[in-house]
Amino acid sequence: MSVFKKPESHADRLTTADERGRRIYVYPAEVKGRYQRLRSLAHTVLIGVFLALPWVRVNGSQALLLDVARRRFAIFGITFWAHDAPMLVFIVGGAALTLGLATALWGRVWCGWACPQTVFIESLFRRIERAIEGDHLARRKLDAAPLDADKAFKKAMKWGLFTVVALVVTHSFLAYFVGTEALATMIRSSPAKNPASFTFMAVLSGAILFDFGWFREQFCTVVCPYGRFQSLLMDEQSLLVTYDTNRSDCVSCNRCVQVCPTGIDIRNGAQLECIGCTACIDACDDVMARLRRPLGLIRYDSAAGLSGKPTTALRPRVVVYGALVALLAVGLIYNVATRRPVEATFVRAADTPYTEISATEIVNRFKVDLSNQSFEDLELKLAVDTGKPGTAAEVVTALGSFKVAGGRKLNQEAFVKFPKSLLASGHATVTIRVVDPAGKTLTAEEVTLVGPYR
Numbered sequence: 001m002s003v004f005k006k007p008e009s010h011a012d013r014l015t016t017a018d019e020r021g022r023r024i025y026v027y028p029a030e031v032k033g034r035y036q037r038l039r040s041l042a043h044t045v046l047i048g049v050f051l052a053l054p055w056v057r058v059n060g061s062q063a064l065l066l067d068v069a070r071r072r073f074a075i076f077g078i079t080f081w082a083h084d085a086p087m088l089v090f091i092v093g094g095a096a097l098t099l100g101l102a103t104a105l106w107g108r109v110w111c112g113w114a115c116p117q118t119v120f121i122e123s124l125f126r127r128i129e130r131a132i133e134g135d136h137l138a139r140r141k142l143d144a145a146p147l148d149a150d151k152a153f154k155k156a157m158k159w160g161l162f163t164v165v166a167l168v169v170t171h172s173f174l175a176y177f178v179g180t181e182a183l184a185t186m187i188r189s190s191p192a193k194n195p196a197s198f199t200f201m202a203v204l205s206g207a208i209l210f211d212f213g214w215f216r217e218q219f220c221t222v223v224c225p226y227g228r229f230q231s232l233l234m235d236e237q238s239l240l241v242t243y244d245t246n247r248s249d250c251v252s253c254n255r256c257v258q259v260c261p262t263g264i265d266i267r268n269g270a271q272l273e274c275i276g277c278t279a280c281i282d283a284c285d286d287v288m289a290r291l292r293r294p295l296g297l298i299r300y301d302s303a304a305g306l307s308g309k310p311t312t313a314l315r316p317r318v319v320v321y322g323a324l325v326a327l328l329a330v331g332l333i334y335n336v337a338t339r340r341p342v343e344a345t346f347v348r349a350a351d352t353p354y355t356e357i358s359a360t361e362i363v364n365r366f367k368v369d370l371s372n373q374s375f376e377d378l379e380l381k382l383a384v385d386t387g388k389p390g391t392a393a394e395v396v397t398a399l400g401s402f403k404v405a406g407g408r409k410l411n412q413e414a415f416v417k418f419p420k421s422l423l424a425s426g427h428a429t430v431t432i433r434v435v436d437p438a439g440k441t442l443t444a445e446e447v448t449l450v451g452p453y454r
């Protein structure tokens with residue numbers, strides 16, 4: 001393992017790779033300051049939400065459930081099935097455009113403040129590492145030292161705790177896909193009973209250990225594509241972590257380099273490897289405060305701001321991103337608001353449009369398709385409203401009610417019996433309601449009844 005050296009400015013390679021392409025391992029120093037306190041609070045909230053959300057219930061369902069195997073999904077009390085996939089256009093598109101909007105305004109705020117890669121490494125894995133192996137100088141010295149009992153003990157303890165954290169994260173992540181009840185059952189059962197889930201958990205745990213425990217900043221600079229296309233989303237007025245080249249207050253203490261988790265020198269300008277974690281801001285402000293010089297030598301600013309140009313948040317790309325996000329949000333809200341727990345389709349029987357069962361009564365036969373959009377089994381009945389006081393009609397079914405399993409469809413036949421007096425010019429429009437046992441209307445459809453022309 002290579003010992004960390006101050007990265008030099010090379011246009012043809014990453015700062016964490018030497019001239020032969022070998023990794024230069026980064027040992028970032030700990031830093032304290034206003035931004036790190038805010039980031040620590042944000043990370044704590046995000047981790048708490050991640051761990052607690054699967055156990056929260058909304059309208060009887062898991063707050064967030066993505067059960068791909070059974071093709072059912074629940075998002076804060078709203079249930080979706082595989083046939084609701086078009087709604088993903090609003091959700092996925094809205095998320096992507098929101099990220100684009102945030103990037104246009106605040107640069108890589110996602111990477112430094114909310115990305116799971118950053119959140120778990122900074123708030124869990126690095127803290128465990130510091131507690132066991134010491135500060136950045138002690139960790140560097142320990143890695144360079146030959147293997148002995150003390151080094152073996154510290155490494156075993158660190159990776160043991162890493163494994164525990166990885167298993168907790170993996171199980172919580174799995175709960176989003178199988179449900180907490182199924183997860184609890186799996187934990188108490190033999191892995192042989194759930195080979196697919198066990199394999200998924202083992203592979204994901206191994207990936208988390210490899211990434212969060214060792215690969216770390218290499219994922220951000222080598223694997224993640226976001227850093228490469230962020231330049232397409234930003235302009236000269238986007239806020240970034242920047243170094244003010246117009247000031248001559250830098251004392252070349254290299255503290256900003258020592259605390260950087262990706263090993264860059266922010267004084268070299270905007271770089272692919274910068275994740276906007278603000279560690280260099282707090283480190284530089286601490287040095288400036290000790291020297292009694294103005295703070296903000298490294299700060300959040302834009303290229304336009306550093307050049308003294310006027311800045312504004314309302315610029316074309318921000319307006320376009322914002323408008324598209326609002327449009328998708330409205331579309332999602334409308335589709336959710338108009339979505340019914342039960343979908344019903346009534347198709348008239350083609351062979352016999354109507355039957356006269358007496359001199360005064362007629363029967364129309366319909367094929368009924370009922371689709372239960374919820375996760376719960378429902379018992380449904382049909383009722384008909386003629387819209388004409390004193391004129392009654394009746395829906396007749398074989399069993400009186402329909403039992404439709406959650407997420408399932410049911411095809412049945414129904415007969416609508418009505419008096420001839422309801423007809424005008426051989427037809428009449430009525431409303432057939434689908435109700436639950438308590439009489440609550442779940443959906444309603446207008447149908448046309450036909451009979452002999454009078």
